[in-house]
Amino acid sequence: MQSKISVRNLSMIFGDKKEVKEAIALVNEGKSSIEIREKTKATVALNDVSFDIYDSELFVIVGLSGSGKSTLIRCLDLLNKPTLGDVVIDDVTINKLSTKELREFRRNKISMVFQSFGLLSHRNVLKNVEYGLEVRNVDKVERRKKALDYIKVVGLDGWEEMKPSQLSGGMKQRVGLARALTSEPEILLMDEPYGALDPLIRREMQNELLSLEDYINKTIVFITHDMNEAFKLGDRIALMKDGKVVQIGTPQEFFDNPANDYVKDFIADVDKSKILKARSIMRKPDYVAKDDMLRTDLKDALEAKEMSFCYVVDKDNYLKGFVLLEDIKKSRASSIEGLIKENEIKVFRNDVLNDVWHHFDNADYYVAVVDTKNKLRGVISNDDIIAALK
Ligand SMILES: Nc1ncnc2c1ncn2[C@@H]1O[C@H](COP(=O)(O)OP(=O)(O)OP(=O)(O)O)[C@@H](O)[C@H]1O
Ligand SMILES: [Mg+2]
Secondary structure (H helix, E strand, C coil): CCEEEEEEEEEEEECCHHHHHHHHHHHHCCCCHHHHHHHHCCEEEEEEEEEEEECCCEEEEEECCCCCHHHHHHHHCCCCCCCEEEEEECCEEHHHCCHHHHHHHHHHHEEEECCCCCCCCCCCHHHHHHHHHHCCCCCHHHHHHHHHHHHHHCCCCCCCCCCHHHCCHHHHHHHHHHHHHHCCCCEEEEECCCCCCCHHHHHHHHHHHHHHCCCCCCEEEEEECCHHHHHHHCCEEEEEECCEEEEEECHHHHHHCCCCHHHHHHHCCCCHHHHCEHHHHCECCCCEEECCCEHHHHHHHHHHHCCCEEEEECCCCEEEEEEEHHHHHHCCCCECHHHCECCCCEEECCCEHHHHHHHHHCCCCCEEEECCCCEEEEEECHHHHHHHHC
16 A cells, blocks of 8 residues: 555644753653653643555544544644654655745645634635635636536535525535535545534435545545544544554454554444445455456466456456356457456445345355446455454
């Protein structure tokens, strides 16, 4: 996996100059934030944190109030300038950039969606969404076009003329999201975006975010203090406590190997079967064929890998079906085109395992996992699913 964001020995300390200086020495000695606060009165909101966020993943930071989540996400676009350590994005150490370089970096790479929506009350939906581009000096025609495009993406077409006061919480959040998307950032930062929404709307927004993700290829960093939300959304999750990351991993890894009792307590209320999704247990297939392959080449490849079957995709990774080695051996055709069979069972990557596991009883082979656009994202075997739900 390619690292998109690398957080290296990051510390953020709040206090007066003397306190911070004392606290830095104690952070370097490996002292806890609580000890340091007692000794120096400084708040160590982040205490020597290091981890990587991969390209295109939905990464969730979860933890109780005050654990340092917002401080951390604000360091990722340098709204907070870290006291110690580095934030490296696409191999650029962003805390070392000049003001001008940083402005350019923010313009192209990164957008933030806030919990409080941050909408301008006197502007209608369209103008609020356009605002993101206005501050970037994008010309009027392009601004309007992009704003209308993304209003559609978030499902608000028809509401362009409404003022924020006429919108529900969920709709306001969609406006904030559309505004963040207009600049087409590679990285989307979302600080408790659904915190102010009631549970029903919240669930709807979570599902929308998951399917939106199939259309916009972005690295998303999402903050929540709700463990169920974290597990529902996250490809990987970082659990924070007192400015430290206690554990980082996939939902499955949290359930299989909770790092300590704190983590165990934290996940105790999570209903695994309702939350684990296909994407959290799928694996990369050992081998995938391209639909324009020569039959003999595929025969050689499958025999070398001792596989009796494989999935077939086109050049853009859209799933075409599967082929069986026995059919390939029987055929005399030069291409594999006529040998591709359509999948009977297909699972979407955001399907909850509990809703789809019954399919696996009838599956002769491992099952293909696709996104809503039918791109092949991974595979799951019957054994995988049994192990995950046990
Ligand atoms: N600008 C600041 N000045 C002083 N202390 C701060 C500042 N920002 C954050 N803190 C402190 O840093 C710690 C972590 O705060 P942070 O806002 O990152 O927590 P959080 O995990 O986002 O909490 P919440 O779930 O309530 O949003 C807290 O003790 C907070 O009081
Ligand atoms: Mg916060």
